[in-house]
Amino acid sequence: MSVEQLVHQICVQAREAARGLATLPSDQKNQALLALAGALEQEAGTLKQANAKDLAGAAQAGLSAAMMDRLTLSDKVIASMAQGLKDVAALPDPVGEVTSMWRRPNGLLVGRQRIPLGVIGFIYESRPNVTVDAAGLCLKSGNAVVLKGGKEAIHSNLALAQLITAALNQAGLPPAAAQVIPTPDRAATLALLKEEELVDVIIPRGGESLIRFVAAESRIPVLKHYKGVCHLYVDQGADHEMAVNLAINGKCQRPGVCNAIETLLVHAAEARAFLPLAAAALMGRGVELRGCPRTGTLVPQAKAAVEEDWPAEFLDLILAVKVVDSLEEAMDHIARYGSRHTEAIVTRDYGRARRFIDGVDSSLVLVNASTRFNDGGELGLGAEIGINTSKLHAFGPMGLAELTTTKFIAYGDGQVRA
Amino acid sequence: MSVEQLVHQICVQAREAARGLATLPSDQKNQALLALAGALEQEAGTLKQANAKDLAGAAQAGLSAAMMDRLTLSDKVIASMAQGLKDVAALPDPVGEVTSMWRRPNGLLVGRQRIPLGVIGFIYESRPNVTVDAAGLCLKSGNAVVLKGGKEAIHSNLALAQLITAALNQAGLPPAAAQVIPTPDRAATLALLKEEELVDVIIPRGGESLIRFVAAESRIPVLKHYKGVCHLYVDQGADHEMAVNLAINGKCQRPGVCNAIETLLVHAAEARAFLPLAAAALMGRGVELRGCPRTGTLVPQAKAAVEEDWPAEFLDLILAVKVVDSLEEAMDHIARYGSRHTEAIVTRDYGRARRFIDGVDSSLVLVNASTRFNDGGELGLGAEIGINTSKLHAFGPMGLAELTTTKFIAYGDGQVRA
Numbered sequence: 001m002s003v004e005q006l007v008h009q010i011c012v013q014a015r016e017a018a019r020g021l022a023t024l025p026s027d028q029k030n031q032a033l034l035a036l037a038g039a040l041e042q043e044a045g046t047l048k049q050a051n052a053k054d055l056a057g058a059a060q061a062g063l064s065a066a067m068m069d070r071l072t073l074s075d076k077v078i079a080s081m082a083q084g085l086k087d088v089a090a091l092p093d094p095v096g097e098v099t100s101m102w103r104r105p106n107g108l109l110v111g112r113q114r115i116p117l118g119v120i121g122f123i124y125e126s127r128p129n130v131t132v133d134a135a136g137l138c139l140k141s142g143n144a145v146v147l148k149g150g151k152e153a154i155h156s157n158l159a160l161a162q163l164i165t166a167a168l169n170q171a172g173l174p175p176a177a178a179q180v181i182p183t184p185d186r187a188a189t190l191a192l193l194k195e196e197e198l199v200d201v202i203i204p205r206g207g208e209s210l211i212r213f214v215a216a217e218s219r220i221p222v223l224k225h226y227k228g229v230c231h232l233y234v235d236q237g238a239d240h241e242m243a244v245n246l247a248i249n250g251k252c253q254r255p256g257v258c259n260a261i262e263t264l265l266v267h268a269a270e271a272r273a274f275l276p277l278a279a280a281a282l283m284g285r286g287v288e289l290r291g292c293p294r295t296g297t298l299v300p301q302a303k304a305a306v307e308e309d310w311p312a313e314f315l316d317l318i319l320a321v322k323v324v325d326s327l328e329e330a331m332d333h334i335a336r337y338g339s340r341h342t343e344a345i346v347t348r349d350y351g352r353a354r355r356f357i358d359g360v361d362s363s364l365v366l367v368n369a370s371t372r373f374n375d376g377g378e379l380g381l382g383a384e385i386g387i388n389t390s391k392l393h394a395f396g397p398m399g400l401a402e403l404t405t406t407k408f409i410a411y412g413d414g415q416v417r418a
Numbered sequence: 419m420s421v422e423q424l425v426h427q428i429c430v431q432a433r434e435a436a437r438g439l440a441t442l443p444s445d446q447k448n449q450a451l452l453a454l455a456g457a458l459e460q461e462a463g464t465l466k467q468a469n470a471k472d473l474a475g476a477a478q479a480g481l482s483a484a485m486m487d488r489l490t491l492s493d494k495v496i497a498s499m500a501q502g503l504k505d506v507a508a509l510p511d512p513v514g515e516v517t518s519m520w521r522r523p524n525g526l527l528v529g530r531q532r533i534p535l536g537v538i539g540f541i542y543e544s545r546p547n548v549t550v551d552a553a554g555l556c557l558k559s560g561n562a563v564v565l566k567g568g569k570e571a572i573h574s575n576l577a578l579a580q581l582i583t584a585a586l587n588q589a590g591l592p593p594a595a596a597q598v599i600p601t602p603d604r605a606a607t608l609a610l611l612k613e614e615e616l617v618d619v620i621i622p623r624g625g626e627s628l629i630r631f632v633a634a635e636s637r638i639p640v641l642k643h644y645k646g647v648c649h650l651y652v653d654q655g656a657d658h659e660m661a662v663n664l665a666i667n668g669k670c671q672r673p674g675v676c677n678a679i680e681t682l683l684v685h686a687a688e689a690r691a692f693l694p695l696a697a698a699a700l701m702g703r704g705v706e707l708r709g710c711p712r713t714g715t716l717v718p719q720a721k722a723a724v725e726e727d728w729p730a731e732f733l734d735l736i737l738a739v740k741v742v743d744s745l746e747e748a749m750d751h752i753a754r755y756g757s758r759h760t761e762a763i764v765t766r767d768y769g770r771a772r773r774f775i776d777g778v779d780s781s782l783v784l785v786n787a788s789t790r791f792n793d794g795g796e797l798g799l800g801a802e803i804g805i806n807t808s809k810l811h812a813f814g815p816m817g818l819a820e821l822t823t824t825k826f827i828a829y830g831d832g833q834v835r836a
Contacts, residue, residue: 019753023776096776102798108787110797115779117809200809221639221810242832249834335437357827358441358514361533369526369830378835379528379826380520391535391618391823392639393811405809408797409775412787414660416667417796 003183007191010146011198013176014119018144021177022116026093032171033136037085039163040132044078050159051128058152070127071152081132084383088136091382094401095142098409108415112406116142118200120403121192123148123214125206128156134203135164135178137385141403144177146199148192150206151184158182193218205386223398225387227313228258228341230371233330233356235347236267240274242368243346244281247319249370250344252285256315258387259342259364259374263310263320265330268294271323275299279321287317294323310337327352331359338362340389342374363389363396421601425609428564429616431594432537436562439595440534444511450589451554455503457581458550462496468577469546476570489544489570499550502801506554509800512819513560516827526833530824534560536618538821539610541566541632543624546574552621553582553596555803559821562595564617566610568624569602576600611636623804641816643805645731646676646759648789651683651748651774653765658692660786661764662699665737667788668762670703674733676805677760677792681728681738683748686712689741693717697739705735712741728755745770749777756780758807760792781807781814 001009021029040047051073058071094114101111120143122134131147138145149157161180168175181188193202196219203223204214211224232250234243250261266274271294279289279299289295290309291302302321309320310333324330327345334343344366345356353367364374374397376384381399388394394402419427439447458465469491476489512532519529538561540552549565556563567575579598586593599606611620614637621641622632629642650668652661668679684692689712697707697717707713708727709720720739727738728751742748745763752761762784763774771785782792792815794802799817806812812820 019779022779104796104798108791113775115809115813118779216637219634221808223810239832245832245834253835353829357531361437361440361536362825364826364828366828366830369828369833370835372835373526373828373833374826378522379828380522390639391533392641393823395533395823396826405811405813407780408782408792408814410782410784410787410791410797411771412784414657414663415787415791416663417671417788417790 003185003187004191006183007181007188008195010176010179010181011119011192011195014144014146014179015198017174017176018116018118020174021139021142021144022095024142024173028171028173029093029140029142030089032139032167032173033085033089035170036132036136036164036167037082037089039167040078040082040085043163044075047073047078047156047159050155053155054128054153061152063152067126067152071156073128073156077129081129084133085136088140088383088400091140091400093140094404099406106415107413109411111409113409114401114404115407116404118143119198120145121148121195121199121202121220122146123189123192123202123204123206123210125150125210126152128153128160130205131157131160131180132164134385137383137400137403139173139178141400143403146179146181146192148181148189154184189214190217193220196220203386223386223388223390223393225258225389227339228260229263229311229313229337229339230259230261230342231263231265231334231338231344232261232371233265233327233334233343233345234267234270234274235327235345235349235352236269237348238267238270238274238346239348240270240277243274244278246344246346246368246370247278248281248285249372251282251287251319252317253372255317259371260315261319261371262312262314263322263337265322265324265333267327267330268323268325271295271298275321275323282319285317287319289319289321291321292323295321313339327355331356334360334362341387342366342371344369344371363387421603421605422609424601425599425606426613428594428597428599429537429610429613432562432564432597433616435592435594436534436536438592439557439560439562440513442560442591446589446591447511447558447560448507450557450585450591451503451507453588454550454554454582454585455500455507457585458496458500458503461581462493465491465496465574465577468573471573472546472571479570481570485544485570489546489574491546491574495547499547502551503554506558506801506818509558509818511558512822517824524833525831527829529827531827532819532822533825534822536561537616538563539566539613539617539620539638540564541607541610541620541622541624541628543568543628544570546571546578548623549575549578549598550582552803555801555818555821557591557596559818561821564597564599564610566599566607572602607632608635611638614638621804641804641806641808641811643676643807645757646678647681647729647731647755647757648677648679648760649681649683649748649752649756649762650679650789651745651752651761651763652685652688652692653745653763653767653770654685654687655766656685656688656692656764657766658688658695661692662696664762664764664786664788665696666699666703667790669700669705669737670735671790673735676731677789678733679737679789680730680732681740681755683740683742683751685745685748686741686743689713689716693739693741700737703735705737707737707739709739710741713739731757745773749774752778752780759805760784760789762787762789781805
């Protein structure tokens with residue numbers, strides 16, 4: 001069988017499984033998740049053996065330490081996968097919720113009811129724990145999922161696939177509800193992206209080159225996340241201590257993630273007092289500053305920023321700094337250089353807080369809080385499958401509800417259209 | 419300037435206009451719509467002159483009577499465009515609505531706020547009234563729109579574009595908020611579909627070949643509607659008179675539209691009494707029946723259905739008829755041959771009504787009501803820009819709210835992530 005035929009067969013089976021999943025009782029879906037959690041704990045030894053093959057291959061291929069770390073299924077990672085499944089099992093089931101209902105003048109009762117998306121194609125890189133996280137979220141939301149992981153993790157993913165199939169069988173779910181494509185070929189990814197009649201949505205997770213490849217090749221709608229160039233704006237009259245704390249949290253707590261800040265914008269009225277304070281705190285934590293000319297005057301240790309620094313996602317302990325003369329200039333800068341991901345204002349002013357909230361076009365806009373909160377768990381969605389920075393379907397973090405859509409339902413007593 | 423450069427420039431201006439539109443007061447948007455409504459009424463003569471050029475060209479090209487009818491800007495069509503704008507102006511503004519808000523354990527107040535999608539690319543065929551309808555809906559929902567109509571309607575669309583620009587100026591809106599691409603070239607459509615950095619969503623409206631062309635060529639997400647193969651299922655114990663009325667309304671009231679029924683499914687227990695009754699009523703209205711063998715026994719005048727009839731969208735006074743032995747068989751038939759558009763059950767049974775509502779995967783599922791209600795206006799959305807039969811973003815009819823998305827907003831007092 002060719003790779004294309006294999007992928008097609010997997011997608012046909014997923015589509016069939018999806019129909020039954022859509023109306024499955026929550027209890028039964030939760031049983032599958034809990035069975036898988038139990039199996040992960042019991043079979044940790046088997047998983048680590050399979051993972052060792054991947055790690056050996058990766059070492060031979062000369063993968064970086066960071067890549068090796070992502071690939072490793074340690075006891076801690078395995079325990080955290082199991083706990084993740086238990087957490088998702090405990091969340092409310094989004095499927096079946098009637099989000100609103102109204103009565104038409106002719107007596108027809110019309111509502112919207114949450115339903116699964118159907119079949120999700122999930123394409124990711126080297127982390128094998130994503131296999132389990134994605135399977136759990138998709139199953140809980142009533143979706144069938146076809147999982148295509150990276151070639152480095154193929155042995156780990158095949159071992160996990162066996163446990164997933166066994167857990168599905170144990171809970172009485174169709175085993176095709178969550179399938180791992182059993183080949184690391186990129187041809188399989190391409191084949192999956194062409195199955196527009198069988199797959200409802202593609203969710204890629206990984207570096208920008210993977211996302212761009214998937215978006216360019218897919219005939220199926222893609223929920224994608226490119227990059228986060230997040231801004232913290234310190235307004236005229238802002239609380240300096242709060243602003244320093246938010247800058248440190250935004251830049252230093254985890255610099256390599258998408259919701260870390262990349263640029264600090266400071267109102268000119270605060271720059272003289274605030275910037276030396278903030279610079280000392282940030283540089284004390286190893287942050288390299290790249291400032292506009294006015295920043296350079298106030299913070300001589302800062303490097304001079306170049307044009308390429310303003311739209312840059314550093315993902316590192318580097319922060320661009322710019323002094324602005326007004327809220328409007330800050331918002332113009334964000335509109336020009338930002339990535340619509342996350343922006344925050346530090347302010348004491350009611351009117352400017354409102355203008356910032358309304359005027360900034362990002363998936364999360366905050367007043368007096370850290371950009372690091374742009375995360376499904378932190379915002380209260382319970383769990384997260386990714387962040388969507390295109391505006392369609394679900395702008396921002398996607399939890400269980402965002403893996404569903406709504407259909408219209410209508411209850412009548414014989415109404416016809418006039 | 420090349421077509422590509424022209425389209426790019428239009429999209430750049432639309433993107434700039436979109437930023438201001440997003441926070442415009444409702445009153446000002448409504449003023450633009452009402453100014454345009456007034457201009458249409460005042461300039462009906464000018465519009466009809468421009469339209470006459472299109473009609474002359476169409477006559478020369480030998481277009482069908484139906485195409486000529488769609489192309490014609492009569493006084494009635496012009497009055498209806500103006501009334502449509504007044505109706506949309508009177509609808510509530512979806513932008514700015516906070517759809518929900520909750521407090522996190524750390525005190526952060528998190529909500530979701532409706533925002534426009536941004537820039538909409540609207541691609542359609544020969545009806546010039548679509549130019550005005552689409553502009554009105556996009557502007558009211560705070561979106562900038564780039565309109566690309568068919569080549570047959572170019573003179574009409576350019577005349578309408580002048581009125582639109584004048585109305586935008588009169589209400590103080592940026593004139594780039596609604597632009598008509600001033601060339602009928604297909605190259606312009608192709609250029610628009612590649613502007614992924616500037617255009618947020620493409621909405622095509624027209625025949626299946628246009629939609630498939632747009633979906634295949636677009637790098638931008640497309641909200642699309644292929645076809646409606648809608649089913650009416652008459653359950654065991656159903657009220658025969660109600661079922662006949664729903665079949666007649668579904669098939670005969672407007673056979674050429676997507677929410678008309680194409681297949682009638684009848685439970686075997688009702689077939690002997692119901693089918694002759696229904697057949698007489700339908701054939702009396704000129705409907706051709708194409709039945710399964712059991713239908714043929716009960717209704718000798720019916721033609722024998724062939725396999726191609728079950729997935730067919732006849733868009734005509736033709737109805738496929740099949741006798742089934744159970745609700746499950748009806749739902750299996752719908753899952754196999756349907757288009758996820760609209761399905762209805764006629765029943766007196768509580769449990770089977772519930773199973774049908776939950777188990778059928780269509781954008782509207784009805785109990786005891788006509789499939790013809792699948793329309794934004796009829797369901798209570800106020801107006802409609804199209805019907806989405808892909809599940810992402812908005813499954814089914816799309817009104818003003820469906821031309822928006824939500825962003826997260828958060829109000830804190832210094833919260834940082836631990």
